[in-house]
Amino acid sequence: MAPTRLRARADYESLVDKYDTFLFDCDGVIWTGSTVIPGAPAALDLLRRRGKRLVFVTNNSAKSRQDYVQKFARLGIQAEADEIFSSAYATAVYLRDVVRFDTAKKAYVVGGSGVRHELEAVGISATGHADSALPIDLDSIRDVRADPDVGAVVCGLDYDISYRKLATAHVNLAENRDCLFIATNDDRTLPGGRYMYPGSGSLLQVLVHSTQRKPLVMGKPNAPMMECILQRFHLDPARTCMVGDRLDTDILFGISGGLSTLCVLSGVADEASILAPDAPQATYYTASLGDLAALAA
Numbered sequence: 001m002a003p004t005r006l007r008a009r010a011d012y013e014s015l016v017d018k019y020d021t022f023l024f025d026c027d028g029v030i031w032t033g034s035t036v037i038p039g040a041p042a043a044l045d046l047l048r049r050r051g052k053r054l055v056f057v058t059n060n061s062a063k064s065r066q067d068y069v070q071k072f073a074r075l076g077i078q079a080e081a082d083e084i085f086s087s088a089y090a091t092a093v094y095l096r097d098v099v100r101f102d103t104a105k106k107a108y109v110v111g112g113s114g115v116r117h118e119l120e121a122v123g124i125s126a127t128g129h130a131d132s133a134l135p136i137d138l139d140s141i142r143d144v145r146a147d148p149d150v151g152a153v154v155c156g157l158d159y160d161i162s163y164r165k166l167a168t169a170h171v172n173l174a175e176n177r178d179c180l181f182i183a184t185n186d187d188r189t190l191p192g193g194r195y196m197y198p199g200s201g202s203l204l205q206v207l208v209h210s211t212q213r214k215p216l217v218m219g220k221p222n223a224p225m226m227e228c229i230l231q232r233f234h235l236d237p238a239r240t241c242m243v244g245d246r247l248d249t250d251i252l253f254g255i256s257g258g259l260s261t262l263c264v265l266s267g268v269a270d271e272a273s274i275l276a277p278d279a280p281q282a283t284y285y286t287a288s289l290g291d292l293a294a295l296a297a
């Protein structure tokens with residue numbers, strides 16, 4: 001069934017009444033970089049006043065949940081750490097609860113402080129963050145060796161990625177087949193307002209190609225993130241709506257979890273891509289999350 005365009009006040013009222021829980025993607029839905037999407041805070045506030053449960057589900061692993069609480073506050077949005085589900089947090093929960101990672105080992109992280117802090121919060125030591133600052137050349141590269149204490153390589157969005165980090169991740173994955181290869185997410189691009197930039201999935205491809213190993217991917221649209229969320233919040237899929245800006249991650253994620261989905265035009269997707277018959281079919285679409293703010297009037 002083709003996606004339904006929401007336009008009239010009655011459309012938004014009906015949407016709000018139909019669901020108890022709304023899962024929100026962040027980049028491209030609530031903000032773009034550090035700029036809030038107009039109307040998004042008012043829309044979230046309205047849903048809270050209507051007694052709806054909100055969960056923020058972001059593939060962006062650069063920040064920890066605590067960092068996100070501060071970012072939400074800076075943007076005038078009230079959000080608790082327990083409402084935030086980032087791909088960094090999903091990775092930490094997966095290694096702790098599903099893999100039951102041996103904490104005598106450590107994780108080598110090609111990624112930011114978000115991954116490191118979430119891993120450390122569940123008792124898994126993370127290394128690699130200092131490597132960005134270390135010089136490397138053909139002579140010093142021999143310092144880069146496989147470490148039997150590295151039990152996993154975790155790859156996420158890394159604004160300070162370096163050859164040394166990639167080389168260290170590579171040797172651990174290539175020399176030790178027992179070393180887990182985990183990706184926080186595999187988004188091809190990172191929305192940055194006017195432009196799109198290389199996403200963590202594009203950075204990941206360096207290691208996929210060099211090691212010829214396939215990572216286990218945590219974030220949207222993949223099952224680990226959905227399983228974590230459904231279990232953690234005891235959600236009824238029939239009464240839950242996923243709001244996102246990307247068809248290949250957010251909307252596909254919602255569909256795979258049996259949720260209804262609302263795609264917004266304020267991020268990656270445009271109307272033509274939403275209506276394309278071969279695209280993941282959103283239930284609804286609208287210009288922006290801010291459209292719901294009109295209900296507060």
Ligand SMILES: O=C(O)[C@H](O)[C@H](O)COP(=O)(O)O
Pocket residue numbers: 025026027028057058059060061157185187188189190191198199200201
């Ligand atoms: O490259 C990435 O990691 C993603 O583009 C980005 O961070 C997505 O974040 P989301 O839209 O899921 O909040």
Ligand SMILES: [Mg+2]
Pocket residue numbers: 025026027028029244245246267
């Ligand atoms: Mg997004």
